[in-house]
Amino acid sequence: DTGVSQNPRHKITKRGQNVTFRCDPISEHNRLYWYRQTLGQGPEFLTYFQNEAQLEKSRLLSDRFSAERPKGSFSTLEIQRTEQGDSAMYLCASSSPSGTGNEQYFGPGTRLTVT
């Protein structure tokens, strides 16, 4: 069973440009999550999908951010008009409900640098 994969692994962009990241969850995991992590902090929740439905969005997800999971498999996270404050590691996780737990497994992340 392959793990969560994310592409690209690194992205350097100029302020004002748009960027898109992709996440492929563990196969048959129906839940997919996006988090953002800055240096010295724990990951912060951005949004969550169950199958293709986006069920929760953080207030951190401004109108410049949009996420999709069109067929309930892979997901994309787009940031429009990037700002230097968007520089962070963007992490994707997936899970499959089982019993009392909902263990989330993270991908390698996409490190975004906005210059």
Add this chain to the structure above:
Amino acid sequence: QKEVEQNSGPLSVPEGAIASLNCTYSDRGSQSFFWYRQYSGKSPELIMSIYSNGDKEDGRFTAQLNKASQYVSLLIRDSQPSDSATYLCASQGAQKLVFGQGTRLTINP
């Protein structure tokens, strides 16, 4: 007040000793708790999950949960240099994970 609080460390432990990492949470509705290990420049790796009061052991790791005190801990026995990493505590109420800022652990040979 942060929802999940950890001592940011750094915590330094000699090789072979027991490392003790602590975490408190504020949301009494949280049902599930997780410990992740994160090496520098890498993504978080799930090492322990705990859902009910008491202890849960897995190899050299023991997680402890006390819901009355809103307290979670992780013990690492026989610490190895490869255990040097940042350890993230996370709570889960509905779906999202809420993380602490992490405790940086260094195991000294």
